[in-house]
Amino acid sequence: MPFISKIERQTDYRRFPSSTPIVIDNGASYFRIGWAGEPEPRVIFRNIVQRPRHKVTGETVTIVGDHDVTLLRYFDCTRSGPRSAFDNNVVYQFEIMEYILDFAFDRLGADGSRIDHPILITECVCNPFQSRSKMAELLFDTYGVPSIAYGVDAAFSYKYNQHHGVCDKDGLAICPGFMTTHVIPFIDGEPEYKGCCRTNIGGYHVTDYLKQLLSLKYPHHMARFTWEKVEDLKMEHCYIAPDYMSEARLFQNGTEEAEDKTRSWQLPWVPPPTEEPPSEEEIARKAAIKEKQGQRLREMAEAKRSSRINELENESHGLEFLLKQLEQVEEHDIRSFLSATGYVSRKEVESALVKVTQSLLKAKGEQAEFEEKPDAERFHLLNKPDHECTPDELKLKKRQVFLKSTSEGRQRAKQKRHEEELERERRNQQDEQRRSKNPELYKEQLLAKYKDLSEKVEQRKRFKTNGGQTNGNNFSGNVGRGERLNAAQRERMRLLTTAAFDRGKGEDTFGARDEDWQLYKLMSKDNDDDDEGPDADEAELTRLSSRLREVDPTFVPRSDNGNSQAVEAPRVRPLTEEDFRIDFGVERFRCPEILFRPNWIGIDQAGLDEMAGVSLRRLPSKGTELAERLTSSIFLTGGSSLFPGMSERLEAGIRMITPCGSPIRVVKALNPVLDAWRGASAYAASPQFPAQTFSKQDYHEKGEDIVRRYEFQYHIL
Amino acid sequence: MEREVIQAELVLPNKLSFKRVQMNDKYPKGQPRGRWKHLKQIIQAENYQNYPPDEPNYVNIESPPSMHPCKRICDITGYEAPYYDPRTNLRYANTEIFKQIRSLPNEYVQRYLALRNAAVVLK
Numbered sequence: 014m015p016f017i018s019k020i021e022r023q024t025d026y027r028r029f030p031s032s033t034p035i036v037i038d039n040g041a042s043y044f045r046i047g048w049a050g051e052p053e054p055r056v057i058f059r060n061i062v063q064r065p066r067h068k069v070t071g072e073t074v075t076i077v078g079d080h081d082v083t084l085l086r087y088f089d090c091t092r093s094g095p096r097s098a099f100d101n102n103v104v105y106q107f108e109i110m111e112y113i114l115d116f117a118f119d120r121l122g123a124d125g126s127r128i129d130h131p132i133l134i135t136e137c138v139c140n141p142f143q144s145r146s147k148m149a150e151l152l153f154d155t156y157g158v159p160s161i162a163y164g165v166d167a168a169f170s171y172k173y174n175q176h177h178g179v180c181d182k183d184g185l186a187i188c189p190g191f192m193t194t195h196v197i198p199f200i201d202g203e204p205e206y207k208g209c210c211r212t213n214i215g216g217y218h219v220t221d222y223l224k225q226l227l228s229l230k231y232p233h234h235m236a237r238f239t240w241e242k243v244e245d246l247k248m249e250h251c252y253i254a255p256d257y258m259s260e261a262r263l264f265q266n267g268t269e270e271a272e273d274k275t276r277s278w279q280l281p282w283v284p285p286p287t288e289e290p291p292s293e294e295e296i297a298r299k300a301a302i303k304e305k306q307g308q309r310l311r312e313m314a315e316a317k318r319s320s321r322i323n324e325l326e327n328e329s330h331g332l333e334f335l336l337k338q339l340e341q342v343e344e345h346d347i348r349s350f351l352s353a354t355g356y357v358s359r360k361e362v363e364s365a366l367v368k369v370t371q372s373l374l375k376a377k378g379e380q381a382e383f384e385e386k387p388d389a390e391r392f393h394l395l396n397k398p399d400h401e402c403t404p405d406e407l408k409l410k411k412r413q414v415f416l417k418s419t420s421e422g423r424q425r426a427k428q429k430r431h432e433e434e435l436e437r438e439r440r441n442q443q444d445e446q447r448r449s450k451n452p453e454l455y456k457e458q459l460l461a462k463y464k465d466l467s468e469k470v471e472q473r474k475r476f477k478t479n480g481g482q483t484n485g486n487n488f489s490g491n492v493g494r495g496e497r498l499n500a501a502q503r504e505r506m507r508l509l510t511t512a513a514f515d516r517g518k519g520e521d522t523f524g525a526r527d528e529d530w531q532l533y534k535l536m537s538k539d540n541d542d543d544d545e546g547p548d549a550d551e552a553e554l555t556r557l558s559s560r561l562r563e564v565d566p567t568f569v570p571r572s573d574n575g576n577s578q579a580v581e582a583p584r585v586r587p588l589t590e591e592d593f594r595i596d597f598g599v600e601r602f603r604c605p606e607i608l609f610r611p612n613w614i615g616i617d618q619a620g621l622d623e624m625a626g627v628s629l630r631r632l633p634s635k636g637t638e639l640a641e642r643l644t645s646s647i648f649l650t651g652g653s654s655l656f657p658g659m660s661e662r663l664e665a666g667i668r669m670i671t672p673c674g675s676p677i678r679v680v681k682a683l684n685p686v687l688d689a690w691r692g693a694s695a696y697a698a699s700p701q702f703p704a705q706t707f708s709k710q711d712y713h714e715k716g717e718d719i720v721r722r723y724e725f726q727y728h729i730l
Numbered sequence: 731m732e733r734e735v736i737q738a739e740l741v742l743p744n745k746l747s748f749k750r751v752q753m754n755d756k757y758p759k760g761q762p763r764g765r766w767k768h769l770k771q772i773i774q775a776e777n778y779q780n781y782p783p784d785e786p787n788y789v790n791i792e793s794p795p796s797m798h799p800c801k802r803i804c805d806i807t808g809y810e811a812p813y814y815d816p817r818t819n820l821r822y823a824n825t826e827i828f829k830q831i832r833s834l835p836n837e838y839v840q841r842y843l844a845l846r847n848a849a850v851v852l853k
Contacts (some may be wrong), residue, residue: 027734075742082784084740100769103788108763111753123748139788141772153750195791206786212793224844229806229838257801258810265809599808612800615847619793627793633784678765 018043018058018078026122031159034131034697035121038166038690041099042191042216042652042658044078044125045690046117049133049697054690056120061095077116079241099612101213102137102193107151114156127157131706133697135166135689138195138209146720153709160706162697164725167195169692170650170682172727175202179680183639184646187663189608189653191215194621196628198643202728206521208632212618214611216653219251220244222614223604231595234280246597247604253658255665266600275598282593318376332366354516401608444560456561463557470550508532533583605656609666622666625691629671641675650682650689696727805842806830819843 029048038045040060047054058078065088066073074088079095098109118128132152136145145163152158165190174180186197186204192215198208224243228235254260264271339359339493448455512532524530607613609620619627625647629640649660660679667677682688696702705726707719745752755758757763767775778789804811804823811821818839822828831839843849 076740077742080740103769103772105769105772106766108757108766111756112742115749115753116742118748119746123746125748127750128748138788139791141776141788143767143772143775153751155756157748157750191826204843206791207784209786209791210793211791222845225841229841229845232838257803261809265807278795603803603808610796610801612796613846615845617795619796620798623796623798624793 019054019056020078020120021056023055023122026124029130031129032131032703033163034133034702035128036690036694036697037117037132037134038693040166040191040652040689041097041102044113044117044499045687046121047690047694049694049702051694052691054687054694056117058116060099060113061097062109063090063093063095065090065093077113077114087701099192102190103141104136104148105144105383105685107147110148111151111155114151118156119311129157129159131160131162131703132158132695132696133162133164133702133706134168135693136163137193138165138167138197138211139206142717142721145723146717149712149720153712155545158709160350160703160708161726162702162706163723164693164696164727165197165204166689167197167650167695168199168725168727169690169696170685170688171197171199171204171648171692172202172442173688173692173695174648174650174680174682177683179649181642181646183642184648185628185643186648186650187621187625188651189215189621189656190650190651191653192217194608194624194651194653196621196624198632200632200634200639200643203634204727208628210618210619210624210631212611212616212624213615214608214616214618216247216690218614218616219604219607220247222607223247223251224602226600226604227595227597234593234595237280246278248655250597250601251605251656252602253605253609253656253662255658255661257602257606260602261599271598274601275596276601277597278595280593280595302399322376325369325376328371329366329369332369336366338360346613459557459561463561466550466554466557470554473550589676605659608653608656609662620666622663622670625663625667626670637672637675640671642670645676645678647677647679648682649679650685652686654681654685771797819848 034049035051036047038054042060043057044060045054045057046382047056061077061079064073065076065078065085068087068089076085076088096106096109097106098106098113100106104110134148134152136148140163149161152161167186170188171180171186175182175184182199182202184199186195186199188195188197192213194212194215196210197204197206201204220240220243220294223246224238224240227238264274336359339362352718444455509532512529609622611618611620625644629643632639647663647667649663660681664677666677667679671677684691707723711719744754745749772791776788778787779788784788802811802814802821803809804827805820806827807823809823811823813828814821815828817831818834820831820839820842822831834842840849
């Protein structure tokens, strides 16, 4: 269950006297603040700050903690991601820290001119001096706090549980946190920092790993995997397998147990509206509409045609009239008579009339009698030998020769086409016969042919685009110029460069001699041949694939650039519900496993179980019975220890390291998340607490030494 | 500011009574905000080598590299993976996964490798 933030403004600030300390658990994930002596912190929120700009007013505001996403739409959050004051587990950004403290004190109900209560604040193990001193400076100077105490959160948690009898005086505290994991041995109730061990892996890395894995597995839904959502998923579904390899094998073999363990998350998905087959009336209505439209079009065409016929008729009438008039007019008057109408001679008028009548006939739809003079007459001059013709006739003859050859060529082409058609028909018939005789064999043959052909085409393409030098992941685009050339083109380049190059000292004298240009004759021939070859193959390929599609319902044409979009499944079927379902089986236990094997993320440090061994080895005072006492009380706390199955795994891991037969007992904190605060609160409420703090005067008098050497004494409880 | 935003008290107010120095005065608007030292620089500035090595400090307590032999898992599915692909350096468990790996575009290959911190980063 996810952590909940409590950010109600508290109203009873004034109730508490000045001596009541305020207890702060300053963690990399959550910030908890409350009064000493109380069982629960008052205010809890996520330890992040955002500084977006308000869309309307343009001012930059500060928002602390995680908030309702719907309210954030008033702000432009593009340039301001959530920022944390922590780097690893050390506070380094004190400006952000100040915003956070502001918010926290404000929600605690603070008013008055300064925070007049001593403060107990948690820090990381062996906090660097600079961080500590800056924090002290911040609290003293800006907030006017009278005194401060620092403590380690894991230690507080341990002591609290020790007080409640969960663990013993001597023990090992294992605290997987948000960014780091610590193992601290406790001897006689005090943490022994010399034996402490820290690995830089924590809940943050687990969530990040899960997020990346899911994004890579389901790239379409990448936008859905926000940090918060993934964290929720992690908290709900992830567990630690007692033995990783056997679990993985379960899943690999696909057993039923594995099925049970797989959880799936169904994203909202609306099936596309199924188009119902149109009902009868629909069909009838659509047909009627189409009819009407067709009718309208036909009417329009008719009208146009009739109007054109009318025009033509009018024209022909006019021309006939003109002709008649011409007959009546005398020869020498023709020209002047005709100049008004725009025709020069009688012949022209006649030919115009002929044309008009022809088009009229055509418009009327009758077969126009093409006044094609028979071939003998048209080409009558061809048979006459040259020397017998007059110059005019020679010209005419040349034209007729040309016409004849073209018409012959046209006829031949028609003939060839006809023959080809016949041939194709024949072949199709043969195909059909073969198919009806033996469908299976036919299909197989076609498939085999298709495969061969597509291989050839692909190979040629591949060869063309890159000389087989990539790692097999061909992606189109980004191909250099040199790689696109095939053999012929490379030859061409070579010829050109040699021609341009070896022509004397720096001067380009190519082309001065005629023989140079012969170079181009060499080149172009090669080019043409190669470009045409693949086309025939590709045409064949498409023909085959269409044929196959008819024949075989399950055939899917192999796309030749299947490499570029290979992560998506080929979309030959519409998106189904399954595409929107996110399954995680293996990820459930693969992600928390990195706590035990940081190598899987690339962090080269020891995992949880190994850390316990390291810690035991580092202890200054060694002795088997000390080790035994420590291992018999192994205490688990911290936010990331909530994974189910962690205690068993830890126990098994530690058993491997310790000598055989030593007692091992792993106990969990009562509430791994809140116990640190509770422990701190118990300490702050105890009467010896004021002796543990240092005040501003101490800070100024004794200087930074006091801050350097400061260590909280835990045995007072 | 919209009403619901004010009601929800989303935004941190500019002036808080209990502060001696307000944020706006400490970090005036328009001026570059102070550069904070990152952890690496803090640790460097601490000069831990001057202190006696057996006293615990931030650097001391870090854990050493793992001694256990590393278990190799398939990068894509998470099963046990005894093999790896020499071209892409990804680990895989069986032949189907291998086919998938070979058909992955380069971007995804790099992201899988980056998960393991094994991607080649060219600066």
